[in-house]
Structures are given as structure tokens and as C-alpha cells.
Amino acid sequence: MEKLIVRGGQALNGTVEIEGAKNAVLPILAASILASEGQMTLDNVPILSDVFTMNEVLNMLQLNLEFDQLRKTIVLDATGELSFEAPLEYVSKMRASIVVLGPLLARLGHARVAMPGGCAIGTRPIDLHLKGFEALGATIEQHAGYIDAWADKLVGSNIYLDFPSVGATQNIMMAATLAEGTTVIENVAREPEIVDLANVLNKMGAKVVGAGTDTLRIEGVKSLHGCSHSIIQDRIEAGTFMVAAAITGGNVLIKDAIKEHNKPLISKLEEMGVTVVENDAGVRIIGNQQLRPTSVKTLPHPGFPTDMQAQMTVLQLAATGTSLMTETVFENRFMHLDELRRMNADFKIEGSSVLLYGPTEFNGAEVAASDLRAAAALAIAGLVAKGFTRVTNLKYLDRGYYHFQQKLRALGAQIIRVTEPANQERLDAASFAKELAYQQEQDRVQSLATMIKR
Numbered sequence: 001m002e003k004l005i006v007r008g009g010q011a012l013n014g015t016v017e018i019e020g021a022k023n024a025v026l027p028i029l030a031a032s033i034l035a036s037e038g039q040m041t042l043d044n045v046p047i048l049s050d051v052f053t054m055n056e057v058l059n060m061l062q063l064n065l066e067f068d069q070l071r072k073t074i075v076l077d078a079t080g081e082l083s084f085e086a087p088l089e090y091v092s093k094m095r096a097s098i099v100v101l102g103p104l105l106a107r108l109g110h111a112r113v114a115m116p117g118g119c120a121i122g123t124r125p126i127d128l129h130l131k132g133f134e135a136l137g138a139t140i141e142q143h144a145g146y147i148d149a150w151a152d153k154l155v156g157s158n159i160y161l162d163f164p165s166v167g168a169t170q171n172i173m174m175a176a177t178l179a180e181g182t183t184v185i186e187n188v189a190r191e192p193e194i195v196d197l198a199n200v201l202n203k204m205g206a207k208v209v210g211a212g213t214d215t216l217r218i219e220g221v222k223s224l225h226g227c228s229h230s231i232i233q234d235r236i237e238a239g240t241f242m243v244a245a246a247i248t249g250g251n252v253l254i255k256d257a258i259k260e261h262n263k264p265l266i267s268k269l270e271e272m273g274v275t276v277v278e279n280d281a282g283v284r285i286i287g288n289q290q291l292r293p294t295s296v297k298t299l300p301h302p303g304f305p306t307d308m309q310a311q312m313t314v315l316q317l318a319a320t321g322t323s324l325m326t327e328t329v330f331e332n333r334f335m336h337l338d339e340l341r342r343m344n345a346d347f348k349i350e351g352s353s354v355l356l357y358g359p360t361e362f363n364g365a366e367v368a369a370s371d372l373r374a375a376a377a378l379a380i381a382g383l384v385a386k387g388f389t390r391v392t393n394l395k396y397l398d399r400g401y402y403h404f405q406q407k408l409r410a411l412g413a414q415i416i417r418v419t420e421p422a423n424q425e426r427l428d429a430a431s432f433a434k435e436l437a438y439q440q441e442q443d444r445v446q447s448l449a450t451m452i453k454r
């Protein structure tokens with residue numbers, strides 16, 4: 001079984017580079033369906049399994065695309081005849097593929113997309129997406145696990161979202177770009193990824209105003225065309241490294257990090273006694289051995305992001321005293337905590353809140369990730385645990401983190417990724433050290449090769 005094996009105890013030091021945002025690139029890839037003329041060129045594309053899945057969905061829909069992984073660029077062509085069906089095989093792999101529904105409906109007048117299921121963090125219904133399409137004049141039918149949406153033409157409308165859902169905002173916004181007349185959507189999501197999508201749509205010829213506020217106004221246009229765009233930095237990956245630096249008492253520059261995008265996290269880090277310095281090069285995190293406890297509540301942006309909740313609970317567990325975490329966005333996002341209990345964490349869950357009793361002397365253990373942020377959180381706990389921590393279920397990690405262990409190694413962490421057969425003896429300390437040296441050498445060779453090829 002493939003595992004991350006971490007030997008705790010090293011403070012992280014150095015500079016880390018962050019990839020383009022998963023949650024920005026996925027809807028932007030879907031937006032390329034709307035470009036009936038010209039090609040789309042996307043730069044700063046993260047090399048993640050979710051991006052490969054979205055590419056497969058787009059291939060199924062008959063878009064042509066080329067992913068140059070060395071340059072992190074995707075060129076897409078949606079000018080030919082497109083298919084209207086995204087089958088279960090892909091949607092079940094990745095919920096975010098539901099965001100092809102809006103663009104397909106707008107471009108073709110018909111879309112059939114498999115109904116996404118729930119996942120480890122919650123049931124995740126899509127009622128708000130569908131209500132929005134109906135308000136634009138679409139007919140929606142659900143049968144045999146598929147959603148069929150039709151519209152002879154979409155017509156602008158006034159829509160109020162009961163909750164500022166990120167996916168519903170993106171899906172309805174994309175559908176509205178080609179609707180007749182004006183659409184006003186209120187109580188929309190305000191995440192930086194919404195702003196990035198709106199910027200792309202406007203480059204494609206759409207007329208979207210208000211992104212980043214709670215109301216979007218979209219004047220429908222007749223058609224959209226391709227454009228070039230560089231994906232914004234992944235604030236959640238940046239935040240994950242901020243927490244890793246803080247918990248180890250390290251000193252790490254998160255290169256080109258945008259402080260504004262991580263304000264709620266940074267303010268909590270400062271409250272806990274972490275030093276955060278912003279300059280032209282990015283955001284520097286300087287850890288503190290004696291962290292103070294804090295209370296955190298996840299909320300839609302600009303509140304504290306649910307995608308940083310698992311990582312933050314590990315930092316709270318390391319703080320001296322009792323901290324509180326309340327998860328308000330997803331109903332089941334504490335699964336990492338039971339694994340952390342196996343590493344000596346002490347906490348009490350009460351409904352959507354958890355009391356975290358620190359300071360925790362984390363002990364290494366074998367722990368399984370339940371989603372991608374849980375994977376990162378468990379590895380972070382491993383960075384400060386006594387002995388060896390083994391994190392399994394790495395398919396989740398690969399959904400959202402590129403070169404996670406390489407980046408941590410470059411900062412001084414003792415971490416390797418290996419296949420450790422179930423029935424075989426575990427790597428002992430000497431074999432771990434040997435494998436670590438080998439993987440460090442591989443990192444060096446790979447970074448030289450990348451520099452030369454570029």
C-alpha cells in the first residue's frame with residue numbers, strides 16, 4: 001500500500017512555491033465549453049488528479065485539449081460539435097464535474113450529467129444549481145441517476161441563493177452568460193475562485209459584474225470566444241504550508257502568497273502567536289513553540305475556509321489550552337479527528353463543534369485519510385509527532401496537492417512516499433534514512449531536469 005511516512009521533529013525552513021488553484025481551474029476548464037470561437041489557453045494549471053478527471057470529462061464532451069505538464073499549460077478547443085452527456089463514470093470520480101451542466105445547457109440547449117453523490121464530508125445536494133437553471137427557463141428532469149436539462153433559450157432572471165454555494169454560483173453564472181437579457185444573482189459566493197472565473201468569462205466576451213461581492217449582474221451575450229488566462233494561486237495549498245511552518249516552529253516564505261486571500265487564516269495564526277510577515281516576495285511564517293489556543297468557525301468567504309479546517313485543528317491541538325472549532329459549511333468534516341486520536345489527540349465533538357484539548361504530544365501511528373484536506377492534516381501532525389507516522393489513502397492527497405512530499409522535503413521535513421506491502425516488515429529507521437536520501441537525490445535530479453527543459 002502506498003504511504004507517506006513522516007518522521008517528526010524537524011522545523012521547516014526555506015521557500016515554497018504554490019501551484020495554481022484546483023478550485024479555480026476546474027470551473028474555468030468547464031467554462032471553455034462556452035467558447036464557440038477560438039482556443040482557450042490556460043497557464044499555471046496545477047498537475048492534479050482532479051484536473052486529469054476534468055480533462056477526461058471534456059474529452060468525452062468532444063472538446064480537444066492538450067495539457068503540457070512541463071509548462072503547466074492547457075490549450076482547449078471547443079469550436080467543433082460537442083456532446084451533451086457527462087456520464088457517471090467521471091462525475092462519480094469528482095463531484096466538481098457538475099459545473100459542466102451550466103455551460104453545456106447555455107451552449108447546446110441540452111445537458112445530461114450524472115447526479116453527483118455525497119462524499120466523506122457531507123451529502124452535498126445540488127438543489128441550488130438546479131433552481132437557478134429553472135429560473136433561467138430550463139426544464140429539469142431527474143431519472144436513472146441522471147439530470148437532464150433543456151432550454152430552447154435561457155432568459156435572464158432574478159435569482160436569490162438560499163446559501164452562497166460556490167458551485168451553484170459558478171454554474172448559474174456560466175449559464176447566464178449566454179441567456180437573453182439580464183440575470184441578477186443575489187447572496188452569491190464571494191470566494192477568490194469566483195472572481196477568477198468571472199475574469200475569464202469577461203475575457204471570453206461575457207458581461208459579468210459584481211464578482212467578489214454578494215450580487216452578480218450578468219448581461220447575456222450571443223456567443224463567447226477563447227482567451228488566455230493564468231490561474232490564481234491556490235490559497236488552500238498556501239494555507240496548508242502556513243500551518244505546517246507554524247506547527248513546526250519553522251520559518252518559511254510562501255512565495256507570492258496573496259495575504260488578502262488568506263486573511264481569516266492569517267488572523268488566527270497571529271492570534272495563536274505565529275509571526276506573519278508580508279512583503280513583495282510573499283508571506284513569511286515564523287512559528288512559535290508556545291502556541292495559544294483559539295476559537296474558529298468555518299464560513300463562506302471571507303470567513304474561515306472549511307478547506308483549512310482539518311489542518312487548523314491539528315495546530316489547535318498543538319496549542320497550550322483548549323481550542324474550539326465549529327464547522328458550519330459541511331455536516332461531516334471531522335473524520336480526520338478519529339485518526340488523530342490514534343496519534344494521542346484529545347478532543348470532544350459536540351454536534352458541529354469540537355473542543356480540542358492541547359498541548360498534544362503527538363505520537364506516530366498509521367492513519368488513513370478520509371478526504372484531501374484530512375490527508376494534509378494527518379501529514380502535518382506527523383511533522384511534529386514522536387517517531388514515524390504513516391498516512392494512507394493517498395489518492396485523496398493527489399486530488400489537491402502536487403509534489404506535497406517533495407515540497408516538504410525541500411523545507412527540511414523527513415518524509416518519504418513509498419509502497420509498503422501489507423504483509424512485509426515495515427521500514428525500520430535505517431531503511432527509512434536510506435530511502436529518504438534516495439528520494440532527496442531524486443528531487444535534486446528532477447528539479448535540474450525541469451530547469452533544463454524549461
Ligand SMILES: CC(=O)N[C@H]1[C@@H](OP(=O)(O)OP(=O)(O)OC[C@H]2O[C@@H](n3ccc(=O)[nH]c3=O)[C@H](O)[C@@H]2O)O[C@H](CO)[C@@H](O)[C@@H]1O
Pocket residue numbers: 022023024026096122123124125126127128129130163164165166167168189300306307329330331
Ligand atoms: C471544486 C470546488 O470548488 N470545491 C469547493 C466548493 O465546493 P462546492 O461548490 O461543492 O461547495 P458549496 O459552496 O456548493 O457547498 C457549501 C454548502 O452548501 C450546500 N449546498 C450546496 C449546493 C446546493 O445546491 N445545495 C446545498 O445545500 C452543501 O451541501 C454544503 O453544505 O466550495 C466548498 C465550500 O467552500 C469547498 O469546500 C470546496 O473545496
Ligand SMILES: C=C(OP(=O)(O)O)C(=O)O
Pocket residue numbers: 023095096121307372373400
Ligand atoms: C472539498 C474539497 O474539494 P471538492 O469540492 O472538489 O470535493 C476541497 O478542496 O477541500
